[in-house]
Amino acid sequence: MGQGPSVIDQATFKEMGLLSWAIIDLAINWGGWAVSAALQTDKFYDMLGTGSFLTLALGSMAAAKVSHARKYLVSAMVALWAVRLGAFLVARVWKVGHDSRFDEAKKQPFKFWIFWTMQAAWVFITLSPLLLLNTASAGGPARIVWSDGVGVALYAIGLIIEATADAQKFAFKMDPANKGRFIDTGLWSYSRFPNYFGEMTLWWGIFITCTSGLSGAQFVSVASPLFVMALLFFVSGIPLQDAQAKRRWGDIPEYQEYRKRTNLLVPVPKSLFCGASCGPKSQ
Incomplete structure (x- = not known):
């Protein structure tokens, strides 16, 4: 009893x-x-x-x-x-x-x-x-299926990128010598928002890892990674941070050049996407 x-x-x-x-x-x-x-x-x-x-x-x-x-x-x-x-x-x-x-x-x-x-x-x-x-x-199935592997890989990539980008920016801001400057080193030398790319990627990984255990109407939970992307693209992520950066450094030539040579999200050289067209224009 x-x-x-x-x-x-x-x-x-x-x-x-x-x-x-x-x-x-x-x-x-x-x-x-x-x-x-x-x-x-x-x-x-x-x-x-x-x-x-x-x-x-x-x-x-x-x-x-x-x-x-x-x-x-x-x-x-x-x-x-x-x-x-x-x-x-x-x-x-x-x-x-x-x-x-x-x-x-x-x-x-x-x-x-x-x-x-x-x-x-x-x-x-x-x-x-x-x-x-x-x-x-x-x-879902007790054994590991291909979607689990894809999901865990995406999650790991996203988590590593997000954690690295956060650590690099925090260290940059904590250095008194960088007061008033924008970060353009590490992952931030390739992307203006590598932390957000990592966040989006890891939530796609989590969703994909869940998929083999979901069925029918439960797949509506694809709203999860889509919501994260929408939030960062259109609401509280990129729009706010980009507007703040433009107010601070928009008139500085070095920052204008930085925007031209970097991707918005993916932290890889921009030349991988646009090839020779990314290079300097001939006069």
């Missing part, structure tokens, strides 16, 4: 579906908003954003009715990304002291709530392939 409540709790835990995880996602982010708005701070935003990914990924794996190697694999992939990115973003905001995105919003509770709600939507939509995989009664 003493085991009754724990058995019921465990059974309830195992029955958690997408709606339950959506509620937990909102609870984390709205709770974070309430505290952050009261304190007028932005230092918890990225911590709880990546923390939401970690909570939902590991929680849905633990709650899975049927355990499967693929569920463990993809959950670990998301967890590794979340820990890496979360640690970087939290360290950066505490080092810098603030996040310029929220200088005004954190003083306006409703506007700040919109940012936190958008973050919750980002977490849930982006994580949908894994949530569908973990809440499914099966996890």
Whole structure:
């Protein structure tokens, strides 16, 4: 009899579906908003954003009715990304002291709530392939199939590129000698947004790794990598960063030349895409 409540709790835990995880996602982010708005701070935003990914990924794996190697694999992939990115973003905001995105919003509770709600939507939509995989009664074929290999390879490439680009830019900004300058070294010498290329690539890898465990309408979760791309291309990624860079350095000839010789996303020499046409024009 003493085991009754724990058995019921465990059974309830195992029955958690997408709606339950959506509620937990909102609870984390709205709770974070309430505290952050009261304190007028932005230092918890990225911590709880990546923390939401970690909570939902590991929680849905633990709650899975049927355990499967693929569920463990993809959950670990998301967890590794979340820990890496979360640690970087939290360290950066505490080092810098603030996040310029929220200088005004954190003083306006409703506007700040919109940012936190958008973050919750980002977490849930982006994580949908894994949530569908973990809440499914099966996890696809037990053996590794070709799509798993492709997915893991894309994920690894994307994670390495994103982590390298983030580290290079952070080190560049922390060097007093580079104050007021734009970065044009390392991966940033080939691409103006190599970190975003890595982010897009790794989420395509996660989705592809999930596909052999999905079926029918569950493939609507392709919205995950498409949403990440749309977000970075049209909303909070490239448009904001590019506009900021143009305001700072748009009139500087060196920056104009930098834009001409680099790709927008893919961190490889631009000549690989346009051949001789990338070279200097004859007078």
